[in-house]
Amino acid sequence: MDAIEVIRAKRDRGELSTAQIDWVIAAYTRGDVADEQMSALAMAILLNGMNRREIADWTQAMIRSGERMDWSALDRPTADKHSTGGVGDKITLPLAPLVAACGAYVPQLSGRGLGHTGGTLDKLESVPGWRASLSNDEMLDVLRTAGAVVCAAGSGLAPADKKLYALRDVTGTVESIPLIASSIMSKKIAEGTGSLVLDVKVGSGAFMKDVTTARELAETMVALGTDAGVRTVALLTAMDRPLGRAVGNALEVEESVEVLAGGGPEDVVELTVRLAREMLEAAGVSGAKDPAKALQDGSAMDAWRRMIAAQGGDPDAALPRAAETLTVEAPASGVLSRLDAYAVGLAAWRLGAGRARKEDPVSFGAGVTLHAKPGDPVRAGQPLLTLHADETSRFERALEALDGGYAVSDAAADHLPLVIDRVTAG
Structure with missing residues (x-):
C-alpha cells in the first residue's frame, strides 16, 4: 500500500477501505507519509467527503496512534463537555465544578485560543499559580480531590490528530466536516470519558456560521461518539x-466566579445550567442535585476553589488587570439592535487577549467589557463597551474591528435563540 494509491482513491470520489485508513494514519504519524501527500489527501477529503464508516475508521485510527486514558478507578461516572468555540464562551469554567458538585467526575482536556476565539487554558492561566500541564496520575489526584480537572492534553493523546491539525491549518482544509469531527472526537474518545455533551456554536463568532452546517457537524460527532460507546x-x-x-x-x-457565586449574566447562567443537566443525564447520575441549586447554595463555588487549588492556583488572588482602558459610547439613543460576536472577538484579539500563532503570548488582562446586550435600551453617550489593553497603541486597531459591528435602532432585531436545537443519536 502507498500514499499515492490512497490519494487517488479519494481524489476520484472513491470510498477508502478500513485498511487504507489504518495504514495512512499510522504511516503519517511515524513519518513515512510526507506532509505534502497528507495535504493532498486532506484536500481530497474536503472536496469529496467521507461516509459514516470512513469517518469512524479515521477517528479510531487517530485514537490508536496514541494512548487511551482510563478512569475506571473512579467511584462515580465521568462526563465531559466540548465547545466548538466562540466569543465570551467561558462556560467550561463554571460548568466543570458545577457538574462535580452535582455528582459526576469531570475530566476535561482543553485547548488554547487562536485568532478571535478564546481558549479555556489561557483563561485559567490568568489565575496566579494555576497549572495547565498535568500527568495522568496528577489528573486522577485532582479528580479525586476536587471532582473536576481542566488541563492540557498530553503529547501521547492522539498524536496523529496533533500532526494533522497543524497541517490542515496551513493548507486550507480546516473546514472539512469529516476532519473537524474526527479531530474533536478522537481526542475526546481517547480522553476516556463515559459521556460527552457537545456545544456546537452557530453564528458570526463561531466556526459554523449557519444552522444547517452546524447540525451536520453535530450529527456527525454524535454518531462518532455513539459508535465508540460514549x-x-x-x-x-x-x-x-x-x-x-x-x-x-x-x-x-x-x-x-460571579456565576459560581449565584450571580452573573443571564445567558451564561442559563447555558451553564442547561449543559450541566445534559451532562448529568448523559452520565446517568441518579439523584443528582439540581445544578441551579448548586449555584445558589455555594457547593459549586466550593468545587471551583478545590479545583483551582489542586492545580496550584490561588482562588483568592487578585486577577490581572490591563494597564489602559478606553470607553466606547453609544452613538444614539434607542435599542442596541446588533452587537456582532466576530467584531467583538476580533477587537479583543487585537487588544492582546488572543494570539495569531500558537506560540504567541497573550495579555491576561486584555479584552472587552459589554455594558449593554442586544435588545437593551441605550442612551446617546452611555458607555457601550470598555476596551482593556496593556498599551494604548492597541486601541486604534480594536476600534477598526468594531466599526460596523454594532448598531442602535428604534427597535430590537431578531437573534438566534440561545439554545437552537438538541441532537441525539438516532
Whole structure:
C-alpha cells in the first residue's frame, strides 16, 4: 500500500477501505507519509467527503496512534463537555465544578485560543499559580480531590490528530466536516470519558456560521461518539452575539466566579445550567442535585476553589488587570439592535487577549467589557463597551474591528435563540 494509491482513491470520489485508513494514519504519524501527500489527501477529503464508516475508521485510527486514558478507578461516572468555540464562551469554567458538585467526575482536556476565539487554558492561566500541564496520575489526584480537572492534553493523546491539525491549518482544509469531527472526537474518545455533551456554536463568532452546517457537524460527532460507546448528545447554541458581558481571559474568569457565586449574566447562567443537566443525564447520575441549586447554595463555588487549588492556583488572588482602558459610547439613543460576536472577538484579539500563532503570548488582562446586550435600551453617550489593553497603541486597531459591528435602532432585531436545537443519536 502507498500514499499515492490512497490519494487517488479519494481524489476520484472513491470510498477508502478500513485498511487504507489504518495504514495512512499510522504511516503519517511515524513519518513515512510526507506532509505534502497528507495535504493532498486532506484536500481530497474536503472536496469529496467521507461516509459514516470512513469517518469512524479515521477517528479510531487517530485514537490508536496514541494512548487511551482510563478512569475506571473512579467511584462515580465521568462526563465531559466540548465547545466548538466562540466569543465570551467561558462556560467550561463554571460548568466543570458545577457538574462535580452535582455528582459526576469531570475530566476535561482543553485547548488554547487562536485568532478571535478564546481558549479555556489561557483563561485559567490568568489565575496566579494555576497549572495547565498535568500527568495522568496528577489528573486522577485532582479528580479525586476536587471532582473536576481542566488541563492540557498530553503529547501521547492522539498524536496523529496533533500532526494533522497543524497541517490542515496551513493548507486550507480546516473546514472539512469529516476532519473537524474526527479531530474533536478522537481526542475526546481517547480522553476516556463515559459521556460527552457537545456545544456546537452557530453564528458570526463561531466556526459554523449557519444552522444547517452546524447540525451536520453535530450529527456527525454524535454518531462518532455513539459508535465508540460514549453516550453523546449535542446542543446547537447561539454565537451571533457574544456570550455574557466579558470577553478576555481574566475578565471571563471574573465573570465565571460571579456565576459560581449565584450571580452573573443571564445567558451564561442559563447555558451553564442547561449543559450541566445534559451532562448529568448523559452520565446517568441518579439523584443528582439540581445544578441551579448548586449555584445558589455555594457547593459549586466550593468545587471551583478545590479545583483551582489542586492545580496550584490561588482562588483568592487578585486577577490581572490591563494597564489602559478606553470607553466606547453609544452613538444614539434607542435599542442596541446588533452587537456582532466576530467584531467583538476580533477587537479583543487585537487588544492582546488572543494570539495569531500558537506560540504567541497573550495579555491576561486584555479584552472587552459589554455594558449593554442586544435588545437593551441605550442612551446617546452611555458607555457601550470598555476596551482593556496593556498599551494604548492597541486601541486604534480594536476600534477598526468594531466599526460596523454594532448598531442602535428604534427597535430590537431578531437573534438566534440561545439554545437552537438538541441532537441525539438516532
